[in-house]
Amino acid sequence: MAIEFSPCTTQDIPDIMQLEPVxxxxxxxxxxxxxxxEINPLAHYYKFTNNDELIGYAGIQCIEEDAHxxxxxxxxxxxxxxxxxxxxxxxxEIAKTQGCKRMILEVATTxxxxxxxxxxxxxxxxxRRIGYYGDQDGDEMILEWS
Ligand SMILES: CC(C)(COP(=O)(O)OP(=O)(O)OC[C@H]1O[C@@H](n2cnc3c(N)ncnc32)[C@H](O)[C@@H]1OP(=O)(O)O)[C@@H](O)C(=O)NCCC(=O)NCCS
Incomplete structure (x- = not known):
């Protein structure tokens, strides 16, 4: 495997749209x-590729000291x-470079x-956020580093 980490670009969107519903x-x-x-200056999206195959992606929004x-x-x-x-x-690590002090997320309890x-x-x-995912509850989670 030749796995590379790099920022997402417009060219990745078709491959993301293939994986997204799966x-x-x-x-x-x-x-x-x-x-x-393409537009949101607060957003930072990155990907893993294996020989040009998109195998993973993730994104954060950095809003003041919070990375979502x-x-x-x-x-x-x-x-x-x-x-x-x-x-x-x-x-x-990218959130830290943007001056964030914590990361916040929501995850389905299941x-x-x-x-x-x-x-x-x-x-x-x-x-706990009741009904956050419609028929499922979500939990808000935080990681603080300072
Ligand atoms: C959630 C997700 C991103 C995890 O990615 P991954 O590459 O499989 O996770 P990792 O291999 O890095 O595993 C991280 C930890 O979770 C555990 N884990 C991951 N998948 C697991 C599974 N199916 N069953 C049991 N444990 C699992 C690993 O053992 C590891 O634990 P450890 O650090 O104690 O060894 C992946 O399962 C996924 O894409 N899920 C669908 C999309 C999704 O639900 N995203 C999250 C929305 S909140």
Whole structure:
């Protein structure tokens, strides 16, 4: 494998749109990704590629001292091999360079792989958000580094 980490660009959006409905129950739209990647100055989206194949992506919005994790996904055939953890660690480092002091996210209470990923990096549950995902509850989690 020749895995590379780099910023997402407009050219990645078609590949993201292929993975998005496979990975997420409530996928973001193409317009939302176009806004995030091409326009939003607060947004920072990065990807993993393996020989030009998109195998993972994640994005944050840095709003003053808070970095909001907007999405993180690893292609199914590459999951549970440590890539999600590496990708999220990289995003935490990018949030630090943007002056953020914490990262905030929401996760479905039933999403065991994601929950495990976040707790293994030190995220702590701050509150339950009933019905956050429609028929499922979400937990807000925070990782603070200063
Ligand atoms: C959540 C997700 C990004 C994790 O990526 P990943 O590359 O599979 O995760 P990693 O391999 O880095 O694993 C991180 C930790 O979670 C554990 N884990 C990951 N997938 C697991 C699974 N299916 N079952 C049990 N444990 C799992 C790993 O063992 C690891 O634990 P450790 O650090 O204690 O060893 C990935 O499962 C995914 O894309 N899911 C679909 C999209 C999604 O739900 N995103 C999150 C929205 S909040």
């Amino acid at each position: 990975l997420f129950n409530q996928p973001f739209t193409q317009e939302e990704y176009e806004f995030e990647i 994790l907007m999405t993180i996904g690893i292609k199914e055939s590459y999951q549970n091999q440590g890539l999600g953890k590496i990708l999220l660690r990289q995003l935490i 999403n065991y792989p994601a929950y495990h990923l976040y707790t293994s990096l030190g995220f702590k549950k701050t509150r």
